[in-house]
Amino acid sequence: MEKRKFTYAHPNIIEEKRIKEVRALSYLERLERLFVLIEISQTMSKASKSNLTQDARTNS
Template sequence: MKTAILNYGVPEELEAKRIAELKALSYFERLERLMAIIEVSYMFKTAKKIQSKK
């Protein structure tokens, strides 16, 4: 897996890079990414909130 790199630049260029990257993925890789997003979303939805003592 590649190391994470912060991207700085014009938002339109960054969006074009992301779209090109997604188009290069196979159907299965796209599905894996979607499932990961759904899992994280579900974990956030069902997580118990911890109230801070202030």
């Protein structure tokens, strides 16, 4: 995966580039990206719940 640079282009242009990039990937690469997103989402959800539980304990 190449390094990403910040770009200040119009959002439509950025979206078009992302779509082209994803279409160029194989099915397996797309699936791997999906699993990474799911894993990150679950990790963040667990961390959020953990922080809420800790905050509730310290405030009571």
